[in-house]
Amino acid sequence: MVNDAERAIQYAQVCVLMLDGRQPPHKQDMAIARHVANEGRALVIAVNMWDAVEDKQAALTQIHDRLETSLAQLRGIPVIPISGMHGKGVDKLFKAILAIQRVWNTRISTGRLNRWLEPMLEAHPPPLVQGRRLRIRYMTQVKSRPPTFALFVSRPADLPEHYLRYLIGGLRQDFGLDGIPVRMVMRKGKNPYAK
Numbered sequence: 286m287v288n289d290a291e292r293a294i295q296y297a298q299v300c301v302l303m304l305d306g307r308q309p310p311h312k313q314d315m316a317i318a319r320h321v322a323n324e325g326r327a328l329v330i331a332v333n334m335w336d337a338v339e340d341k342q343a344a345l346t347q348i349h350d351r352l353e354t355s356l357a358q359l360r361g362i363p364v365i366p367i368s369g370m371h372g373k374g375v376d377k378l379f380k381a382i383l384a385i386q387r388v389w390n391t392r393i394s395t396g397r398l399n400r401w402l403e404p405m406l407e408a409h410p411p412p413l414v415q416g417r418r419l420r421i422r423y424m425t426q427v428k429s430r431p432p433t434f435a436l437f438v439s440r441p442a443d444l445p446e447h448y449l450r451y452l453i454g455g456l457r458q459d460f461g462l463d464g465i466p467v468r469m470v471m472r473k474g475k476n477p478y479a480k
Contacts, residue, residue: 294320298430299327299386301378306332306366309347315355322359322466325431327389329381329464335366335374361463389465391432395425398434405455414443422474432456433468441471 294300300321304310321328330348338344348364356362363381367374402424411419420439427435434456438444453467 290317291320294324294326297326298389299329299382301329301331301382303331303333304348306334306338306344310351310355315351318352318356318359318362322356325466325468327385327431327465328359328362329378329385330362330364331378332364332366333369336368336371338366341366359464359466360457363464385464388462389431390429391460391462392429393426393432393460395423398424398426401455401459402452405452409448409451411438411448412445414440419444427470431466431468432462433470436469436471437474438471439473441473444471 302314302318302321304314318328318330330352332344332348335341345364345366352362352364353360363385365374365378365381367378369375402421406421411421413419421444422437422439424434424436427433436444436449436452449469449471453469456467457463
């Protein structure tokens with residue numbers, strides 16, 4: 286059963302994780318959601334048995350809090366309450382699936398990315414390493430599904446993880462990439478003066 290689930294995630298574009306609305310999300314639910322993110326797939330959370338939930342606001346708050354702590358890298362995952370027995374909320378679920386698939390297929394031009402990158406670098410410059418500032422030359426999107434960006438840096442190995450998180454967070458906020466994995470690869474540009 287686990288192998289079947291992993292195979293389904295591997296070949297899917299959008300995964301729907303079904304939770305029981307009467308219970309808080311379990312550790313196994315979050316492990317599956319992390320696996321979906323690691324595979325680079327879009328994710329929608331469907332909360333079933335919503336008609337049987339007594340305190341709906343508290344249940345939604347609990348789910349959002351758990352997602353925020355366990356899957357902070359996928360901020361903004363759509364959470365759709367449904368009732369499978371009565372068919373309520375299923376139309377909203379399908380709309381959320383189509384919307385997250387459009388985000389997952391996002392393409393951003395290199396010019397637009399670099400116009401975005403310039404003020405980001407001015408607001409929070411890259412750190413100094415051995416007395417010299419790291420130089421980020423430019424950025425381009427190398428693929429979609431999930432959106433993957435290449436960042437051309439003077440010394441890629443020295444760019445700290447927190448700076449990458451800053452850039453990815455900015456991409457999510459400014460280009461509406463919430464709820465999907467965003468990947469960033471670093472590359473070193475060629476030195477025209479090197480022999």
